[in-house]
Amino acid sequence: MPPAALPLVPEHGLEFADVQVFAQVGEARRTILGPLSLQLTEHRICLVGANGSGKSTLLRLGNGLVRPDTGTVTVAGRPAYRQRDRVGFLFADPLAQLIMPTARQDIELSLRRRIRSAEQRRAAAEDWLDRLGLLRLADQSVHDLSGGERQLVALTAVLASEPEILLCDEPTTLLDLRNRTALLQRLADLPQQLIIATHDLDLAAQSDRVIVLDQGTVIVDGPPEPAIATYRDYSAGQP
Secondary structure: OOOOOOOOOOOEEEEEEEEEEEEOOOOOOEEEEEEEEEOOOOOEEEEEEOOOOOHHHHHHHOOOOOOOEEEEEEEEOOHHOOOOEEEEEEEOOHHHOOOOEHHHHHHHHOOOOOOOHHHHHHHHHHHHHHHHHOOOOOOOOOHHHHHHHHHHHHHHHHOOOOOOEEEEEEOOOOHHHHHHHHHHHHHOOOOOOEEEEEEOOOOHOOOOOEEEEEOOOEEEEHHHHHHHHHHHHHHOOOO
């Protein structure tokens, strides 16, 4: 996934220092992530692992949707939960984040913090939709859109807030081949740093770095080819 322009990765990037996340199960406390320390500075990073391995939790830590029980998560040296304007998040299910009735209104909502004028927000929303080839969908209900169209509108809404880092949680899971291809092409063209949780090893192979997680622990971290090969061998040996 080569970037179309110079990367916008913040200085020092996204950093996890001695991070752990726990869950209360009855009277017991279970570790669901960590302990781990990571510095994420590469332009395209994929998180790979089975369901429940900790990929989504790691992403949610990255923009403050989840807070660590121990350790720190920072963006450019500041706590991640205070840097949400710099870190966008794309969910697997776009309906989890498309909260306005129409595509245009959802983009306008993303622009509200930066553009005070309603007229200017409307024009800017149209411009963003046009950039991604979605202007024809501007006034359609998001519930009438296809899964692929919803995901592209959700991506547009995130990009309209102009983040420097984009976290994507299984962004192609609900898409057919045509819409998957369209979404991945849009992502490939972005200058933002991308950190993607995925089961798609073909997608992971195009990244700059692959981090493999299992039961909340990093088991492989490195260049795509050897990391994916190790992950395949590891998975083959699991019951």
